[in-house]
Amino acid sequence: MYIYLNGKIVQKEKAVISPFDHGYLYGLGLFETFRVYEGHPFLLDDHLERLNHSLEVLNMNVSYSREEILRALRPLLAKNHLTDAYIRVNVSAGIGEIGLQSDPYLHPNLIIFAKPLPPAMNRQEKKAVILTLNRNTPEGVERLKSHHFLNNILAKREIGDMPDCEGIFLTKEGFLAEGIVSNLFWLKENVLYTPAIETGILNGVTRKFIMKLAQRKGIAVEEGLYYVADAKKADEVFITNSIQEIVPISLFDESEMPGNNGSFVQDLQKQYKNLSGYLWSRNEW
CATH class of the missing domain: 3.30.470.10 (Aminotransferase class 4, branched-chain amino acid transferase, N-terminal domain)
Known part of the structure; x- marks a missing residue:
C-alpha cells in the first residue's frame, strides 16, 4: 500500500x-x-x-x-x-x-x-443498539471530525466486533444523538427526522446530502431533540456515512423495522448511486 x-x-x-x-x-x-x-x-x-x-x-x-x-x-x-x-x-x-x-x-x-473497497450499495442492513455510554460534548463550539475519538472507541468496545450492528449514542439528557460512525434518520408519515446539531453530533457530509435529497423529493425534514421512543414509532430508520452510504436499520432497540425492504431507503439508495459518479457538491445539483 x-x-x-x-x-x-x-x-x-x-x-x-x-x-x-x-x-x-x-x-x-x-x-x-x-x-x-x-x-x-x-x-x-x-x-x-x-x-x-x-x-x-x-x-x-x-x-x-x-x-x-x-x-x-x-x-x-x-x-x-x-x-x-x-x-x-x-x-x-x-x-x-x-x-x-x-x-x-x-x-x-x-x-x-x-x-x-467492495462495490457500493451492498445492501447490508444493520441492527441499532442503544449505547449505555453517553455522547460526549464537543471540545469547542461544534464537533469537528478530529483526532479526538476516544468516545467513539469506547462505544465500539461496548458493542464489540459486530459488523451487523451500530451503536446509537444518547446525550446525557437522554436525547438521540448519532451512531458511533454514522448519522441517524427516521421517516414517519412522510416527514424525515434527524437529531439536531445541538445534541453534539458531527454534521456529516452525507447527512446534509440526504437532507437535500429528501427535500427535493418533497419530503419535509425536521431536526430536533428526540427520544428513543420517537424513533421506535418510525416507518423506516436508517443511518448514513460517506463510506457505508445509506444503511437501513432492521431492528431499532429491539423494535422491528423494514430494513432493506423500506421503500423510502430503496429510493434514496437509487438516487445516491445515480449521482455518485459525477457530483462534486450537494450545492451543484
Missing part, C-alpha cells in the same frame, strides 16, 4: 512524521473520509468545505482546493491500482515545542490514505 505524504507517494512502511507533531502530542488533527467511484471523488468539494472550516478553528494556516487534492489523489490511486476506493485525507498540526501553542501552525502535515 502506498500513501501520500507531504507531496510524495511513499510505501506505508516508510512513511514517518515527527514525534513533535502536535497532531500526535495534543490531538490537533483533522480528517475527511470519502469514496471514489470509478475515479470520481464523490462530494469532494463538500468534504473540503468542512475540512477548511475546521482548519481555521484549529488555527492551522492552510486550506485545500479541489485541484490540489486531485493532484495528490490521482497518482495515489494509480500507484495503488485503484479506481474505486476508500480515501482518508488527514491533516495534522505539524511540529511544535512540547507545551500548548496559541500561535498559528504554519506547516501542517498532509497525509492521504487509499484502500480498496
Whole structure:
C-alpha cells in the first residue's frame, strides 16, 4: 500500500512524521473520509468545505482546493491500482515545542490514505443498539471530525466486533444523538427526522446530502431533540456515512423495522448511486 505524504507517494512502511507533531502530542488533527467511484471523488468539494472550516478553528494556516487534492489523489490511486476506493485525507498540526501553542501552525502535515473497497450499495442492513455510554460534548463550539475519538472507541468496545450492528449514542439528557460512525434518520408519515446539531453530533457530509435529497423529493425534514421512543414509532430508520452510504436499520432497540425492504431507503439508495459518479457538491445539483 502506498500513501501520500507531504507531496510524495511513499510505501506505508516508510512513511514517518515527527514525534513533535502536535497532531500526535495534543490531538490537533483533522480528517475527511470519502469514496471514489470509478475515479470520481464523490462530494469532494463538500468534504473540503468542512475540512477548511475546521482548519481555521484549529488555527492551522492552510486550506485545500479541489485541484490540489486531485493532484495528490490521482497518482495515489494509480500507484495503488485503484479506481474505486476508500480515501482518508488527514491533516495534522505539524511540529511544535512540547507545551500548548496559541500561535498559528504554519506547516501542517498532509497525509492521504487509499484502500480498496467492495462495490457500493451492498445492501447490508444493520441492527441499532442503544449505547449505555453517553455522547460526549464537543471540545469547542461544534464537533469537528478530529483526532479526538476516544468516545467513539469506547462505544465500539461496548458493542464489540459486530459488523451487523451500530451503536446509537444518547446525550446525557437522554436525547438521540448519532451512531458511533454514522448519522441517524427516521421517516414517519412522510416527514424525515434527524437529531439536531445541538445534541453534539458531527454534521456529516452525507447527512446534509440526504437532507437535500429528501427535500427535493418533497419530503419535509425536521431536526430536533428526540427520544428513543420517537424513533421506535418510525416507518423506516436508517443511518448514513460517506463510506457505508445509506444503511437501513432492521431492528431499532429491539423494535422491528423494514430494513432493506423500506421503500423510502430503496429510493434514496437509487438516487445516491445515480449521482455518485459525477457530483462534486450537494450545492451543484
